[in-house]
Amino acid sequence: MKNMINASESPRKVPSHEITYCRLRDMILFGQLAPGQPVTIQGLTATLEAGMTPVREAIRKLTAEGALELQGNRRVSVPQLTVSQLDEIAFARLTIEPKLAQMATNHLRANDIAALARIDGEIDQAIAGGDVQRYLRGNFNFHFTLYERAEAPILLSIAQMLWLRFGPSLRVVCGRYGTANLPDRHGEALDAMRSGDAAQLAAALEGDIAQGIEQVRLSLPPSGI
Amino acid sequence: MKNMINASESPRKVPSHEITYCRLRDMILFGQLAPGQPVTIQGLTATLEAGMTPVREAIRKLTAEGALELQGNRRVSVPQLTVSQLDEIAFARLTIEPKLAQMATNHLRANDIAALARIDGEIDQAIAGGDVQRYLRGNFNFHFTLYERAEAPILLSIAQMLWLRFGPSLRVVCGRYGTANLPDRHGEALDAMRSGDAAQLAAALEGDIAQGIEQVRLSLPPSGI
DNA sequence: CATCGCCGGTTTTGATCATATCCTGTGCGT
């Protein structure tokens, strides 16, 4: 009986590289780091209060996910989106995410929907208050709380990858134009969830995603943000 | 004007972790490692003749790509596909790869098609000779030589990720049933390339992919391969 | 009396760090 299933969660020792990875990921996802900004290992060891090895591993992982970019000369930076890359992301997101939403529909329980409604409320507050940081986190939470219910880990990981590439640019857009005309088709999505209409939910998500991408696209042409 | 584009490639120093990553990746992709097989860092430092740090970084990167799996107890192994994961991979591959093929169509030059035809010839030889290793490499080369012409790095990286998850299981199927009824719709694809018909090319790829996935699906139910 | 399960030590392996080495980019001197 010693090594039992460890129901729920035991006080697991969380490895340092895991923590470092998450922290760095959030920094990228929610806009602490701007596109094009260089990232140094030793700088991160200071800001993340971690050793050099964990930071290196976090960077490797994020590089593999496309959230960071090796510049050839052993420098690392946050990538800047080009128009054609934005097109790729658009295609992939518009394919994967509605699918995830559709798959999630039948697994949604009442409390899931309640949680999503609450998150949507926070997003509205953030938009009203012009709180970019909070909007970004809320938006992320809304989408991925939904997607997780699809129980499709591979598609989920692809979606995360796409958000990692998309996040920094979205942050820049928010910073530039404020939270006024940010996408929020979440009400429509919540209606679809309540009626269990997978197709409608997928359509709502598709609209939300397309809107966000257009928002970013408008900011790109000058010189890749 | 000092650091010019460095046309083609300069004698770049290839970092050790890069080499290690590639070698380990190929081991997974072409079946040196079976699904479920545990992977130890110190074992790899021996077989790959690399230090501990490069191996660790390679593992992190491949973990991020889903080619390896952390088992919670800080052990690493090659993941075994479940049926539902295979469905996810099927959906994603059937979406992404035909798209890549379609995008590549207009960029294909005569010598690209010639190269693909040559690779297809090698695949045929491998199938005829029952050379699984060579078939897998040829098949990979055929698809990705084509996909690279799409000039869509993000979709390409997604496709690579999917192949990394798919590779080990395909290898098992090959080892079990031989190379007899492996997918090879490449002739059809080559015809489409020569006539520049993007839709037909996408359709051919779709058929090829679907066939490969079915092949693996048939082997799964017993107990996840 | 034989078998099963628990418990302890042993050993393998992973995580982290401190350090040595090398590369890249920069600035100074000619």
Next chain:
DNA sequence: ACGCACAGGATATGATCAAAACCGGCGATG
């Protein structure tokens, strides 16, 4: 302007610490 030396930072190694798996013995039970 060119080349050389310097500095900053990245790469890579080996050592050290800690956790987890492994193995063998002891005691309880049928």
